[in-house]
Amino acid sequence: MARLQIDTDYLARTLRKLLSIPSPTGYIDTIVRFVAKELEGLGLQVELTxxxxxxxxxxxxxxxxxxxLVAHVDTLGAQVTCLxxxxxxxxxxIGTWSARFAEGARGxxxxxxxxxxxxxLPLKASGHTFNExxxxxxxxxDHVEMRVDARARNAADLAHLGFEVGDIIAIDPQxxxxxxxxxxxRHLDDKAGVAVMLAALKALHEAKAETxxxxxxxxxxxxxVGVGASALLTPDVASLVVIDNGTTAPGQNSDEFGVTISAADQSGPFDYHLTRKLTELCRTNDIRYQKDVFRYYRSDSASAVVAGADVRAALITFGVDASHGYERIHMHALRSLAELVTAYVQSPVEIxxxxxxxxxxxxxxxxxxxEAVQEMSPDREDDETGA
Incomplete structure (x- = not known):
């Protein structure tokens, strides 16, 4: 089935709105309400766990x-451990990210x-005081602290203002x-994936596409924090496609353009047949793609499978530079992913x-x-050794 045209203006607007809503893991009520409203506007009935x-x-x-299909609305963040x-x-x-990217962050x-x-800020933040x-x-x-923009000179002042151990901190996306x-x-992982899903759904809704x-x-x-889709799948689901970030970096094959299909992450290879199907859909629909293997990466699929879901699982991604830091992506990848989603959900079931x-x-x-049969070019009769 052919891919559908994606409204990239809607995709970008939706991503902007998602990024404007703080949603570190554990503080997700507002963004859940926003996504639920968008889904209802696209004609779907929504249920929440x-x-x-x-x-x-x-x-x-x-x-x-x-x-x-699954993406996650929660993001990295931080939590108060001491006044x-x-x-x-x-x-x-909250989540796995380096304090290197926390230094200087507003939140x-x-x-x-x-x-x-x-x-x-670093514990020693003033160059005029600490010099080199x-x-x-x-x-x-252990070497950073949060300076709050409130009149607080000691722990008692913080407590009086209402600060407590365990308070959640949302980091500005900028x-x-x-x-x-x-x-x-920040936080394109995985709010961009959420925007991709909503844009693909909008295309299906407007085309009155059948699946x-x-x-x-x-x-x-x-x-x-590793929980992911562990309690989301119902027994009638046979296949799960995760939409999340790829990692563009030296030694990786991900790209900020097109779809990056993950062949494996740290939990092991993804389903051979589902991954192959997604690859073939990219080929037949002229969607740019590349494959990659993620060594230090775990997604919603791993948590679902570990929780006991017997589903075929695959991971399709938008390439992100500097993942879990100041991230960068390109609209080409988001559009390509949304196109692939529309082609996939309309495609016939082979298994x-x-x-x-x-x-x-x-x-x-x-x-x-x-064993594969090697095809020789017509003007070459020698084998690989030159014999």
Whole structure:
């Protein structure tokens, strides 16, 4: 089935709105309400788990062998660990990110009395006071603190203002949308993936596209801390495609343009047949793609499978430079991903055996095992050794 045209203006507007909503893991109520409203506006009924993970169903030809797509709405952040005698806050990360990228970050501390703005700084931040000692400060969360923009000279002042250990800190994304198509911001992981899903759904909705099976549109709320889609999938889901960030860096094959299909992450290889299907859809629909293997990466699929979901899983990504730092992506990748999603959900189901949780060997898949036949160019008769 051919890809659908994507409204990139809607995609960009939606991403801007998502980035404007603070949503570190554990503080996701507002963004869940926003995404739920968008889904309802696109004609879907929404249900939430107890903690706020989102399920939305777009009916297809059958509920058997349903397909699911998932992105996560939560982001990295920080949390208060101590009210310090100097009137500042000790902090620890929410999710895995380096204190190198925390230094200088602006953010909001959410207390029960309301939010306070502040800045994460090295313990020795003043060059006029510490001179070269500033450059010799180690990098780590034990070597930074949060200066709150409030009248707080000691721990008692902080407590009086309402600060407590455990308060969650949202880090400002500081987004820039450039005319060249580049987008620079924190938290593109995975708000860009959420925007991709909504843009693909909008294209399907406006085209009144039909799908061979039900499509579950899922949004997890704790991926950054490893929980992910562990409690999101229903038993009728047979395949899960995760939309998240790829990693463009030396030694990686990800790219900021086109779709980056992950063949494996640190939890192991993704499903051979589903990954191959997505690759073939890129080829037949003229969608630029490349493949990569992520060595220090875990996504919603791993948490779902570890929790016991017997699904075929794959990961398609938008290449991100400086992941979990000041991230950069390009609209070309987001559009390409949304196009692939529309082609995938409309495509026929080849493995109908997956309609049932278990079955006998008949109809089970096959992987190629024969030795490949090497094709020689017509003007070359010698073998690879030149003999």
């Amino acid at each position: 107890r903690r706020g993970a989102i399920r939305a169903l777009r009916p297809g030809g059958t509920h058997l062998g349903a397909r699911a 310090k005698p100097n009137g500042r806050l000790s902090v620890a990360p 909001t501390v959410f207390t029960e009395k309301g939010g306070y703005r502040g800045t994460i 000692e500033v450059d010799r400060m180690p990098i780590g969360w 987004p820039e949308f450039l005319d060249s198509g580049f987008i620079v911001s 061979p099976v039900d499509i579950h549109w899922l949004f997890s709320i704790a991926e950054e 109908t055996r997956d309609f049932q949780p278990t079955a006998d060997i008949r109809g089970f898949t096959r992987q190629p095992t024969k």
